[in-house]
Amino acid sequence: MVEQYLPLWEVFVRSKRGMDHKHCGSVHAADSEQALQYARDVYTRRMEGNSIWVVEAKHIVASQPDDQQAFFEPSDDKVYRHATFYDVPADVKHM
């Protein structure tokens, strides 16, 4: 039995060339090579991707629920910051 948990790693997979890496889950692993292998085994066994990033979860700095007001609410009334006043040509994908 494993009583001590291995470090947690966040996994990002890129599904296609030209697309960006998307967070898809996490794995436990002892080091970066093992994390990469487990990410491959757990998240890409059904042709989901062609590139993987792993990063140890402790290195991710995340905003907190308490930051909600200060961080995000000020942009609520500034719709002009969105590029919604332009027509996006039909050929442009992934916008």
Place this chain on the structure above:
Amino acid sequence: MAMSQSPLTEQQALYQYTLRMADNALILGHRLSEWCGHGPFLEEDIGMINTALDLLGQCRMLYSYAGEVEGKGRDEDDLAYHRDEREFTNFLIVEQPKGDFAYTTIRQFLVDVYNLYLYTDLCESKDQTLAAVAQKAIKETRYHVRHTAEWVKRLGDGTEASHEKMVTALDEVWRFVNEMFEMDEVDQLMLDAGIGVDRAKIKERWLTKVDEVLSEATLQRPVESYTRRGGRQGLHTEHMGFLLAEMQYVQRCNPGLAW
């Protein structure tokens, strides 16, 4: 000794040759699959079973081709599930019980490295089908080696307890390794025909790679003492019958069952 005419035709040798590789893949894959749901932790459980499935995929291609070469209308299921112990031709190393995780790891590593060079050389086979199977299998095998080599290093150069377990496992498995490199009549005939591989050449590279990983793992290669052999003649260890009884049970009770 004077050269005697081989009683085997090239077709019979090709059937045997293909069947042996299929048997090795199936039995090793089955042993690995016994860890399903019992792996040391979730991620490794999934990783091991991926490898087991790769091996199962390899054996299916090889059995189908063996059945075709044999020309008696047997398909992959007939060959996998409706042959008896004495008709199985796998190496003894792959049928040994899975043991503890150290034993599974070292056995898998040693066979993975063997497969790495076997399939590398088989990619050059004059037999188009075997070359194609090898080209698919080599990609999977490169990953298998990468995965098990990491574990050999991790456990060998880990804690005192993990190191001890690896030493014991290595000693335990070593008497089965040399069988993988012995050439018999079938091997020679296939080599001469440009279809099969030269096992002596595989062994050289196998030893170099194994030594490299063992040394990183602070483990020592055991001295060659004596070799257990017989798998290719259908002379198996006592574990094989139990393995087949479990593996073949469903097809034996319900022949031809599909789902």
